[in-house]
Amino acid sequence: DAKTTQPNSMESNEEEPVHLPCNHSTISGTDYIHWYRQLPSQGPEYVIHGLTSNVNNRMASLAIAEDRKSSTLILHRATLRDAAVYYCILSQEGAGSYQLTFGKGTKLSVIP
């Protein structure tokens, strides 16, 4: 399985942009990049996913490096509600497996 590497923790000030990095140097051509987040005492919540092109949705943006060996989740304006553990996950299309392999993620703290 392709692995991802994320910083253990990050801090951000409220109302400022946050860039959460993820390295996936062994990514294969059919691996999708997924981001989920988990607020305290809740199940994980989908944030965004992409394959090659940058993606935007109402929650965040996903910037994917041209060589796809890294990606960045961008929260445009952090709020206190964004304090959570953020997981960067790879999944392989058509590999016959439907599991997502979560690592330990990045714990984001938002400072008021």
Next chain:
Amino acid sequence: DTGVSQNPRHKITKRGQNVTFRCDPISEHNRLYWYRQTLGQGPEFLTYFQNEAQLEKSRLLSDRFSAERPKGSFSTLEIQRTEQGDSAMYLCASSSPGLAGGLTGELFFGEGSRLTVL
């Protein structure tokens, strides 16, 4: 509430007892997943159902664990002869197929069932 529902939310049991958790997925989702999460770790995949068929099982799913989805709707996860190492949050998720038919569909997780084995 039309999200994924899990019951019970908390279960405390003595070692050696059997426990069962129930998951009600989002009604139109044909895919259902079970994950386990221990403190400080990310969720770990246990098993996957497509409709009523159990198509994938992790090696973590020992013979004391059994999961069913008899009519392709709700699912149950039973743990027999519980051990202290089974203490964890058991998470259920559901999804519809992604655009490519694979895993690119968004997974919707429930709030989990927390098991404490004394």
